[in-house]
Every structure is written in structure tokens, then in C-alpha cells.
Amino acid sequence: MxxxxxxxxxxxxxxxxxxxxxxxxxxATLIKTLWYCIALLTVxxxxxxxxxxxxxxxxxxxTNVFLLSLAVSDFLVGLAVMPAAVxxxxxxxxxxITCALLLLLTFILTSSSVGSMVLISVDRxxxxxxxxxxxxxxxxxxxxxxxxxxxxxxVIYNFIILKDHLSxxxxxxxxxxxxxxxxxxxxxxxxxxxxxxxxxxxxxxxxMRVFVVAVSQARAMRxxxxxxxxxxxxxxxKKSEMRAAxxxxxxxxxxxxxxxxxxxxxxxxxxxxxxxxxxxIWLFYFNSSLNPLIYAFFYPWFRKxxxxxxxxxxxxxxxxxxxxx
Numbered sequence: 001m002x003x004x005x006x007x008x009x010x011x012x013x014x015x016x017x018x019x020x021x022x023x024x025x026x027x028a029t030l031i032k033t034l035w036y037c038i039a040l041l042t043v044x045x046x047x048x049x050x051x052x053x054x055x056x057x058x059x060x061x062x063t064n065v066f067l068l069s070l071a072v073s074d075f076l077v078g079l080a081v082m083p084a085a086v087x088x089x090x091x092x093x094x095x096x097i098t099c100a101l102l103l104l105l106t107f108i109l110t111s112s113s114v115g116s117m118v119l120i121s122v123d124r125x126x127x128x129x130x131x132x133x134x135x136x137x138x139x140x141x142x143x144x145x146x147x148x149x150x151x152x153x154x155v156i157y158n159f160i161i162l163k164d165h166l167s168x169x170x171x172x173x174x175x176x177x178x179x180x181x182x183x184x185x186x187x188x189x190x191x192x193x194x195x196x197x198x199x200x201x202x203x204x205x206x207x208m209r210v211f212v213v214a215v216s217q218a219r220a221m222r223x224x225x226x227x228x229x230x231x232x233x234x235x236x237x238k239k240s241e242m243r244a245a246x247x248x249x250x251x252x253x254x255x256x257x258x259x260x261x262x263x264x265x266x267x268x269x270x271x272x273x274x275x276x277x278x279x280x281i282w283l284f285y286f287n288s289s290l291n292p293l294i295y296a297f298f299y300p301w302f303r304k305x306x307x308x309x310x311x312x313x314x315x316x317x318x319x320x321x322x323x324x325x
Contacts, residue, residue, distance in 0.1 A: 028089070035086045035282075038289055042078025045292035046071045052305035055314055056324045059301065063123050063244060065143040067295075069150065070116040073109050074288035081106050082285050088179055099179035100166045107158040108151075110284070114199045115150035117255055119143075120248050125206040127241045129213050161191055196263045203252055210245055247298040251291055258287035301325050 049071040053064045084102050123143075127134050165181060183191065261280040295302045301324045308314050308322065 032086050032089065036083065038286065039078045039082035039086070042082065042289040043075060045289065045296075046075035046078060048306055048309060049292050049295060049302070050075060051309055051314070052302060052324075055309075055320055056305060056322060057320050058322075058324045059305075060140065062138050062140050062143040063120070063127075063248075065140060065147060066116055066119045066123055069147040070113060070120070070291065073113045073116065074291055076105070077109055077285055077288040081109065082288075085281070085285070102179065103181050104158060104162060104166065107162060108154050111154035111158060111195055112151050113255070114195055114259075115154060116147070117252055118199050118202055119146055119150065121203045121206040121252065124210055124241075124245045124248055128210045128245055131241065157194065161187060192263050196259060200256055200259075203256070207249055207252065210249075214242055214245065243298075247294065250298070251294050254290055254294065255287055258284050258290075 050068060053059045053068045053071070081102065084098075123138055126138055130137070162181075165183065262284050264280070292302075296306070304324055308319070308324075313319055313322075
């Protein structure tokens with residue numbers, strides 16, 4: 001049945017019979033509005049994380065350096081990638097240069113998020129498994145250097161892997177409403193190994209080790225068979241570190257679950273096509289909204305910092321010295 005003009009709006013495109021016209025139905029408009037709201041929520045929540053970690057001196061820890069990197073990546077997803085992806089499905093069409101920059105930014109943010117997750121896993125592994133060497137092995141300066149290298153490598157890697165596609169973007173996207181990525185099976189496999197398989201394997205192996213150590217220590221403490229060194233500083237440190245490991249473990253698990261569907265075509269040896277994996281891509285985007293919600297649920301310091309930020313108490317003198325933990 002042909003929809004009436006009241007039910008559907010037709011996007012008017014340049015004359016090109018090979019290009020499909022875009023239909024904008026009321027249901028589609030409602031879905032787009034919902035995604036715009038999710039994008040706004042993503043920006044606001046991650047901005048709160050960024051302000052909290054940057055402003056309060058007590059939160060300037062090595063672990064939070066990695067969380068800050070992840071929050072910046074999620075913030076940019078909500079600020080630039082999600083709104084552009086929603087707008088692309090309406091009557092607003094991207095020019096080819098903007099389309100290329102959007103695809104490149106999306107891949108860079110994906111790689112940097114994965115790299116931040118690996119750094120978080122390494123941080124938790126050292127904190128739980130070799131706590132006596134944690135302060136000497138992982139310093140704030142080293143954490144900042146690792147984060148910087150993560151972002152630099154993400155930019156270089158994605159320039160290389162997307163170079164051929166971006167140079168021929170007009171050929172891959174001849175129609176004005178198209179802004180999709182088509183990767184060959186070889187490039188898809190390489191990206192799958194570098195961006196997904198290897199990092200996820202490292203994350204799982206490290207957290208399995210963390211889990212084994214955590215369980216063994218919990219049993220020892222319950223049975224009252226605790227070594228002398230565990231009765232002193234190590235136990236005190238590990239109680240807080242265990243809570244952080246649990247929270248970050250949930251973040252990592254949610255991240256892997258949201259990223260897996262996007263790389264399923266690569267597992268099957270198929271070409272990676274942006275328009276064929278829209279649901280998978282949006283699931284990955286949604287992960288950027290979930291991370292700060294997990295912090296709010298499990299981190300008391302984040303809830304306290306939100307109250308101070310919303311009430312504008314951070315504008316007071318010496319507010320950065322407030323005891324937040």
C-alpha cells in the first residue's frame with residue numbers, strides 16, 4: 001500500500017535514477033529523536049566523568065588516567081559520531097569529505113577505546129597480582145605516556161587501513177545519501193585481529209588471572225590463613241583494588257558484548273559493510289552511554305562529584321581539594 005503524503009515525507013535528491021529516495025516516516029522520526037536524546041545523554045554523562053577526574057585532585061590516579069581516556073573517546077562518539085549517523089538517515093546528506101572524516105573518526109575512536117580497555121586490564125592485573133610493585137611499575141606519568149601512544153597509534157593505524165577506501169570514497173558512495181564503509185575481506189580480517197581478537201584475548205587472559213588471585217585471597221582470608229604480608233598494607237590496598245577491579249571488569253564485559261556483533265561478519269570471512277551492520281554499529285555506539293552509568297552505579301566518588309558539579313560547588317575556591325573518596 002502506498003503511504004499518503006501525511007504519513008511519509010520524501011527527501012528530494014538530485015536527478016539520478018540509480019539512487020534511491022529516502023523516506024522519512026513518523027516512526028523513523030521518533031527513533032531518530034530517541035537516538036538524539038541518547039547522544040545528548042552520552043555527551044553529558046561522559047562530560048561529568050571528564051570534569052570529575054580532571055578537577056578533583058584526589059581522583060588524579062593512574063587508573064583514572066585510563067578512565068579519562070575512555071571517557072574522552074565516549075564523549076566524542078556522543079558529540080560527533082552519533083548525531084552525524086542519525087542525521088545521515090534523514091534529509092541531511094554529508095559531502096564526501098565530511099563522510100570520509102566521519103568514517104576515519106569512528107575508526108580512530110573505536111581503536112582508542114579498545115586500547116584504553118587493554119590499558120585498564122593491565123593496570124588491574126598489576127594492582128591485584130603484583131601489588132607491592134604497582135606504585136613503581138605504573139606511575140601517573142607512565143600512564144599518560146601510554147594513553148598518548150594509544151591515541152597516536154590509533155590515528156596512524158586507521159589512516160593506513162582506510163587509505164584506499166578514503167581515496168576512492170566517491171566510487172564507493174556514488175549517491176548523496178550514502179556514507180558507508182566497504183572493506184575487503186583481507187582488510188576486515190586484519191582489522192578484526194588488530195582491533196578485536198588480540199586486544200580481547202589480552203583482556204580475557206589478564207582478567208582470568210585477576211579472578212584467580214581474587215578468589216584465592218578471599219578463601220585465605222575467610223579461613224584465617226593469611227600470610228604476614230597480607231595482614232599489613234597489601235590487604236588494605238587490595239580491598240579497594242578489588243572493588244575497582246570488579247567495576248572495571250563489568251565495563252570490560254559490557255564493552256566486549258557490544259563490540260562482538262560488529263566483528264561477526266569478519267569471523268565469517270565476509271566483507272565489512274557499514275550499511276549492512278547498522279544495528280551492530282549502534283549497539284557499539286550505545287556502549288559509550290553505558291560506561292558512565294556503570295560508574296554512577298558502582299563508584300561512590302562519581303555520584304559525589306556529580307552532586308558537586310551540578311550544584312556548581314566546583315566553582316568555589318579550593319574545591320579541587322575536596323575529599324571525594
